[in-house]
Amino acid sequence: MLSNGRLITFEGIDGAGKSTQLSLLRQVLQQKGYEVLVTREPGGDAVGEEVRRLLLQQCMVPRAELLLFLASRAQNTEVVIRPALASGIIVLCDRYIDSSVAYQGYGRDLHPETIEQLNNFATNSLVPDLTILLDLPPEIGLERQTQKNRMEEAGLTFLQRVREGYLLLAQKYPERIRTLDARRPPEEIHREVCTLVFELLAGRTMETRGSKV
Template identity: 45%
Template sequence: MEGIFITFEGIEGCGKSTQANLLYDFLTSKNIECVLTHEPGGTPISEKVRNILLDNKNEEMDSLTELFLYFASRAQHTVEKIKPALKSGKAVISDRYFDSTLAYQGEGRNIPNQKIAEINSFATGGLIPVLTFLIDVPAEIGMNRLTTKDRIEKESLEFHNRVRGSFLTIARENKERIKIIDGMRPIEEIRKEIASIVLNYI
């Protein structure tokens, strides 16, 4: 049987990595073989692309260059890591995936969502997560939780609030797949909510 593909989405500092790790521990404790990965990155080649994307020195990067680098990273990640793991029946948890591209490059950089969806489908062979957790916090809170900032994180509060709004719109348009999680609550409370939702899928 194919494994389940679960993604975590949301703005910087919302708690994606924290909760992705906790879900990994939970599934592992249930003896479910699980792969924990992230975007951009996840394979050696994809990590090299990630370094270009997040490098503070690349200030002059064009929006389309940025978009295609994200897809370059994802194409390799999907083929080399995610699909083989799902095929062998493992659960795959990815810290960011397609919805981040829609929110950051679509809304944030004004690239049409339809175009992004088309290229994404081409780059991934149409691989869509079964379940996505959107951890929602106001941009001010997310930014305050972070210590060091990369190129994307250095964007203005206004940019991050627009991205937050876009994530919420995407979630409302994909109610079956995307669960909006209130990220303002204690880590343990969020962990329990996510675990109970995932239990319904495994």
């Protein structure tokens, strides 16, 4: 897919500050004149939001859980993300392909490699330009939560496996996934997020200019 849009995703366990950092980044980008779309997974449109309600509230077997996440992702990618990217919009997504690998692959022990292949099918191989992994020890994440959904209620051992899965993904894809220590103050993390994002956008500008020469 050829476009001037960029897909930036935020990953990490709940409590790591994804929503906070995404919101702060959106404000900065909009202040600088960029058009920004914010979405989330599961979610994105009416179909995805209904799937989200089921996933976070209803008990189900791990394979059904995975397939529902993938269904929401397929819908969100095709209906929300791709059209925005094609219009040159910067898309900020709260969770994306890496969440399924970490939570269902490593957390639920459902073969991470298979899930990566299924992600490719669900998204038609759409990979983020940049993934910001906010790394946090699960015990701190649980302490920060005032309301726990079904994933957090799975317990500390489950979340430790999820965190390990994220860190293994960061080792596997170091150019795309950038890991930040989420134990630090939000404003300090925000500065690092902005540095990474504007490095990405500067690279896009250079590529665009080069293509016109």
